[in-house]
Amino acid sequence: MFAASHLFRSSVTPLRRFSTSSRLCSAIPVLQPWKTHLPAPSNPQSPLIHTFFHSPTSTWQFLVVDQSTKKAMLLDPALDYDPSSGAVDTKEVHGVLGFVREKGYSVERIIETHVHADHLTGAQVWKKLVKPTPPLCIGKRVVQVQATLAPAYAIPSSSLQNAFDHLLDDDETFQLGSLTCTVKHLPGHTPDSIGIQVGDCVFAGDSIFLPDVGSARADFPGGSASHLYSSTQFLLSLPPTTRIFSGHDYPGEDRSKSCFSTVADQKMANLHLKDGVEEAEFLKMRKERDSSLAVPRLLHASLQVNLRGGRLPEKDEEGRRWMRVPIEVKGGEEEEF
Numbered sequence: 484m485f486a487a488s489h490l491f492r493s494s495v496t497p498l499r500r501f502s503t504s505s506r507l508c509s510a511i512p513v514l515q516p517w518k519t520h521l522p523a524p525s526n527p528q529s530p531l532i533h534t535f536f537h538s539p540t541s542t543w544q545f546l547v548v549d550q551s552t553k554k555a556m557l558l559d560p561a562l563d564y565d566p567s568s569g570a571v572d573t574k575e576v577h578g579v580l581g582f583v584r585e586k587g588y589s590v591e592r593i594i595e596t597h598v599h600a601d602h603l604t605g606a607q608v609w610k611k612l613v614k615p616t617p618p619l620c621i622g623k624r625v626v627q628v629q630a631t632l633a634p635a636y637a638i639p640s641s642s643l644q645n646a647f648d649h650l651l652d653d654d655e656t657f658q659l660g661s662l663t664c665t666v667k668h669l670p671g672h673t674p675d676s677i678g679i680q681v682g683d684c685v686f687a688g689d690s691i692f693l694p695d696v697g698s699a700r701a702d703f704p705g706g707s708a709s710h711l712y713s714s715t716q717f718l719l720s721l722p723p724t725t726r727i728f729s730g731h732d733y734p735g736e737d738r739s740k741s742c743f744s745t746v747a748d749q750k751m752a753n754l755h756l757k758d759g760v761e762e763a764e765f766l767k768m769r770k771e772r773d774s775s776l777a778v779p780r781l782l783h784a785s786l787q788v789n790l791r792g793g794r795l796p797e798k799d800e801e802g803r804r805w806m807r808v809p810i811e812v813k814g815g816e817e818e819e820f
């Protein structure tokens with residue numbers, strides 16, 4: 484468990500931008516989807532979905548397409564970051580973008596399901612490369628997350644304002660070509676977490692994971708296991724054949740990675756939330772489990788970029804960018820230093 488107060492004592496780490504303008508973009512291989520999920524034939528609102536797995540952070544990126552118009556939305560795009568060197572690399576964005584161009588899709592929106600704490604978003608790189616520029620959207624409670632966490636990193640308010648192009652309201656609907664998409668507030672993992680419901684699919688971000696993984700942690704500042712339980716109960720109340728797409732997967736050795744399961748599968752087998760698990764039992768499990776989880780490896784870099792909507796920290800007077808990393812003294816007293 485960690486609290487926002489842990490973030491206030493900081494050192495800094497240099498940030499290098501591995502700009503693809505300095506190398507031939509054509510040399511970056513086009514990424515092919517891990518899988519392409521066809522629309523459900525019985526549901527005219529069912530989307531075509533290409534799924535891309537960002538292995539370094541076990542993150543699923545979803546390219547959701549209306550087949551009739553080739554209009555697409557991109558959920559939770561990832562950006563490579565090496566905390567040892569401070570290097571940011573855009574090859575993941577260019578790889579997925581190459582696929583988008585091969586298919587002739589028009590990316591209409593970029594959506595973040597929440598402010599991620601385990602990977603950097605590639606949203607701003609996408610915005611630079613795609614024309615016309617798609618709006619970057621996130622749930623409206625991102626302002627609450629920014630207010631809680633940005634002071635710890637001394638992020639200027641000017642970098643928070645307009646970090647995102649559109650704040651999605653609860654139950655807001657929008658069109659993706661002929662498909663109607665609905666925003667669902669799914670708090671718990673973070674207060675700003677949302678899902679996107681379209682046809683027989685829900686892109687649920689970090690709420691419920693594959694059945695043998697269970698559920699997302701709820702110990703981030705503003706997180707709530709009780710809210711997470713309520714959010715998952717909404718998901719599990721959907722029709723049994725509904726496909727729930729999760730934001731990450733952490734498979735064990737006995738299966739390969741996967742990105743979705745049906746409501747029926749989840750109700751039958753979810754490690755934390757199968758039928759019969761009451762809220763009190765879930766809260767006890769979540770509290771015990773969260774207290775044993777490590778701080779995400781890319782926590783500080785992720786927040787400093789993602790709170791800014793994917794922009795890097797501002798340059799200093801010498802033209803360099805820096806990440807701030809808090810120091811926590813363990814095994815002794817701070818006065819010893």
Ligand SMILES: [Fe+2]
Pocket residue numbers: 597598599600601672689
């Ligand atoms: Fe997350």
